[in-house]
Amino acid sequence: MDKIWIILEREYLERVKKKSFILSTILTPLIFPLFIAITVFILSTEEKEERVIALLDKNNFIEDSTRIRGDIFIKSDNDISEIQNMIDEGEIYGALEIPEFDIYEPKDLRFYSKNVPSSDLISGIESLVENKIRELKIQDLKLNEESLDKLRTRITMETYSVDKEAEGISDEIGVKQSNSDLAFGLGYFNGFLIYMFVFIYGSFILQSVLDEKTSKVVEIIVSSIKPTQLMMGKVLGVGAVAFTQIFIWIILVTSISTFTSMYFGINSYETTQIVQTEQEVNNSKEIVKSIYDMFAAVDIKKTVLIFLIYFLGGFFLYGAFFAAIGSAVDNLQDANQFTLPISLPIIASLMFMGIVLNNPEGNASFFLSMFPLTSPILMMARLAFGVPDWQLILSIMILIISVVFALWFAGRIYRVGILTSGSKITYKLIWKWFVMKNY
Amino acid sequence: MALDNVSLDVNKGSIFGLLGPNGAGKTSMIRIINQIINQDKGDIFINDKKITYDDVRKIGYMPEERGLYKKMKVGDFLLFMGKLKGLSRNRCIDSAAQWFENLEVSNWWKKGIEDLSKGMSQKVQFISTVIHDPELIILDEPFSGFDPVNANLVKKNLLRLKAEGKTIIFSTHRLESVDELCDHLAMINNSKKILDGNTDEIKMNAKSDNYIIKHNKKISAKNQLYSIVSQSKISQNAYESEISLKKGKSYRTLFSDISKGMDIISFEQKVPNMNDIFIMKVEEGKNG
Numbered sequence: 001m002d003k004i005w006i007i008l009e010r011e012y013l014e015r016v017k018k019k020s021f022i023l024s025t026i027l028t029p030l031i032f033p034l035f036i037a038i039t040v041f042i043l044s045t046e047e048k049e050e051r052v053i054a055l056l057d058k059n060n061f062i063e064d065s066t067r068i069r070g071d072i073f074i075k076s077d078n079d080i081s082e083i084q085n086m087i088d089e090g091e092i093y094g095a096l097e098i099p100e101f102d103i104y105e106p107k108d109l110r111f112y113s114k115n116v117p118s119s120d121l122i123s124g125i126e127s128l129v130e131n132k133i134r135e136l137k138i139q140d141l142k143l144n145e146e147s148l149d150k151l152r153t154r155i156t157m158e159t160y161s162v163d164k165e166a167e168g169i170s171d172e173i174g175v176k177q178s179n180s181d182l183a184f185g186l187g188y189f190n191g192f193l194i195y196m197f198v199f200i201y202g203s204f205i206l207q208s209v210l211d212e213k214t215s216k217v218v219e220i221i222v223s224s225i226k227p228t229q230l231m232m233g234k235v236l237g238v239g240a241v242a243f244t245q246i247f248i249w250i251i252l253v254t255s256i257s258t259f260t261s262m263y264f265g266i267n268s269y270e271t272t273q274i275v276q277t278e279q280e281v282n283n284s285k286e287i288v289k290s291i292y293d294m295f296a297a298v299d300i301k302k303t304v305l306i307f308l309i310y311f312l313g314g315f316f317l318y319g320a321f322f323a324a325i326g327s328a329v330d331n332l333q334d335a336n337q338f339t340l341p342i343s344l345p346i347i348a349s350l351m352f353m354g355i356v357l358n359n360p361e362g363n364a365s366f367f368l369s370m371f372p373l374t375s376p377i378l379m380m381a382r383l384a385f386g387v388p389d390w391q392l393i394l395s396i397m398i399l400i401i402s403v404v405f406a407l408w409f410a411g412r413i414y415r416v417g418i419l420t421s422g423s424k425i426t427y428k429l430i431w432k433w434f435v436m437k438n439y
Numbered sequence: 440m441a442l443d444n445v446s447l448d449v450n451k452g453s454i455f456g457l458l459g460p461n462g463a464g465k466t467s468m469i470r471i472i473n474q475i476i477n478q479d480k481g482d483i484f485i486n487d488k489k490i491t492y493d494d495v496r497k498i499g500y501m502p503e504e505r506g507l508y509k510k511m512k513v514g515d516f517l518l519f520m521g522k523l524k525g526l527s528r529n530r531c532i533d534s535a536a537q538w539f540e541n542l543e544v545s546n547w548w549k550k551g552i553e554d555l556s557k558g559m560s561q562k563v564q565f566i567s568t569v570i571h572d573p574e575l576i577i578l579d580e581p582f583s584g585f586d587p588v589n590a591n592l593v594k595k596n597l598l599r600l601k602a603e604g605k606t607i608i609f610s611t612h613r614l615e616s617v618d619e620l621c622d623h624l625a626m627i628n629n630s631k632k633i634l635d636g637n638t639d640e641i642k643m644n645a646k647s648d649n650y651i652i653k654h655n656k657k658i659s660a661k662n663q664l665y666s667i668v669s670q671s672k673i674s675q676n677a678y679e680s681e682i683s684l685k686k687g688k689s690y691r692t693l694f695s696d697i698s699k700g701m702d703i704i705s706f707e708q709k710v711p712n713m714n715d716i717f718i719m720k721v722e723e724g725k726n727g
Binding site: 215217222225 | 475505506509510
């Protein structure tokens with residue numbers, strides 16, 4: 001155990017001191033807010049040039065000099081072919097043609113322009129015309145705007161999950177408020193996080209084992225430590241680096257998002273267009289509130305614990321395979337043919353995530369959250385929807401057994417692989433190593 | 440098969456040379472002693488007891504395929520290796536300082552391994568092998584990567600370690616380099632041991648009845664006593680001949696016979712070097 005710790009320590013310090021680690025740890029959480037900030041900046045500084053659109057409106061729906069998103073509509077009595085010539089020569093940007101029609105059967109509205117117009121513009125015109133027609137219809141049908149408003153209904157469904165055994169979190173009868181959108185979001189987030197870390201850090205393990213093999217330092221090490229201990233130390237060391245990175249990211253993201261929301265929260269009312277409407281602000285407040293509600297409802301300690309179990313399980317399971325591959329091959333190019341079949345279940349997990357999130361109770365979801373190669377990602381996706389304890393326990397047991405098996409399997413490959421170089425690696429040869437007794 | 444019924448006896452406090460061409464099985468032998476790979480049959484004993492994992496850990500082993508962590512500092516690497524061998528931090532530092540001195544290098548503790556030359560990293564490698572003051576030191580091709588001056592320095596240090604009572608086993612394919620170093624040696628060829636024993640005895644046994652004689656006149660006679668293997672003029676008044684003495688004749692008779700007609704400048708028995716012995720043994724093996 002002592003020695004595993006020495007290996008772990010070296011591996012950890014070497015990786016954490018790397019410039020690439022420091023940069024990626026600091027920059028990754030900055031990239032997204034930075035991206036948003038840049039977009040906001042570009043949009044807010046962009047001075048849109050006013051474009052002229054000829055208006056051939058037989059119905060007089062749209063008033064002269066109406067503006068939509070900075071474009072101005074000028075009434076024209078010219079012939080459509082003349083207008084088309086003007087567009088072609090670039091004198092005006094475009095033309096809107098509204099023929100005479102019955103308001104109950106609007107048709108043949110046309111927009112002409114040299115380039116394809118933005119969907120923003122088109123939908124703006126459409127809603128303008130639709131609103132005008134609506135007004136006309138209200139008049140025509142002699143309706144009252146007030147009573148029309150009363151017709152409009154808006155409901156929000158509150159969802160509850162029944163769990164008699166849960167300690168009365170919100171109610172005595174053992175129901176707790178649930179939110180399926182949030183469950184979906186949380187499931188996706190958790191699953192994706194595990195996916196990302198298994199992939200990124202799995203390949204770090206591969207790289208690290210391979211480096212040790214190609215730099216020939218490995219034989220010196222295995223003369224004072226068992227190969228399996230060396231492998232465990234490396235896997236644990238890289239795992240510790242992953243934890244460090246997650247930890248720093250969580251801190252950075254929370255502080256950055258607090259800062260940015262404070263900053264933009266103050267400025268957002270001054271800028272136009274790109275800023276949320278008041279209703280959206282209220283919506284997001286509601287979402288934030290319901291996130292808090294949900295976390296209050298969800299047993300957060302349990303969620304974190306289960307996340308850690310699946311994170312570690314998935315990491316060790318795939319890490320073991322990546323370590324075995326790294327020990328077998330002589331260079332990264334050769335590694336590719338073996339990493340592909342290993343990566344396949346991880347990638348498939350991500351594709352299956354939609355199925356699981358849409359039907360978390362289904363047979364497919366059950367199977368995928370039991371199968372050890374997909375369960376770390378897909379059980380996490382299911383978790384927010386509520387999973388029976390026995391399924392959780394079964395899935396974790398299967399995962400643990402698989403991890404033990406994978407580490408044992410990888411260890412047997414590893415002990416031979418790290419001392420073998422120059423031979424062409426095939427699956428058959430790897431099998432031979434696995435069954436080889438005297439190594 | 441990498442090794443076929445090879446058995447070695449190494450005396451405590453001696454230097455043992457494991458010789459043989461590339462691919463003979465030396466590295467396999469050494470890896471088996473270190474328990475890095477396991478033998479199909481046979482046992483390894485240390486101090487008359489079967490080797491244990493703890494014993495293996497105490498061995499100072501420098502493999503043929505060796506390297507260093509490029510991104511580490513020399514000091515960090517030595518600490519890492521020392522800790523793996525169960526050394527405390529302070530003992531590591533003291534021992535390293537001592538070895539820097541022994542190998543005539545300045546204090547490299549803070550130097551990056553990437554910045555070391557090949558010879559320098561070989562020295563660091565050597566230090567990392569002996570940093571824990573092992574009783575048994577196993578070196579696979581220890582002199583590869585050293586220039587002659589530094590190879591000599593390492594030889595000197597190996598002799599010093601031997602004087603301190605340490606046991607050293609090393610392998611090399613450069614057979615000529617070991618004469619002055621090994622007390623015992625074994626030769627391996629094609630997975631089989633072809634020679635084993637005390638270095639001096641091996642040399643004595645391999646001595647032929649050939650003599651290298653330098654003299655001032657040409658020897659032309661062919662007689663009952665000897666035959667001439669080769670003769671060449673090496674300067675104005677000097678010839679060098681290799682003379683093969685016939686069976687049952689003494690070198691005294693040869694000396695007096697030749698010195699009758701000319702002056703003898705030098706007279707010595709031809710002693711084969713390890714290369715000759717090796718080739719002789721391989722040839723014997725083929726014929727037998």
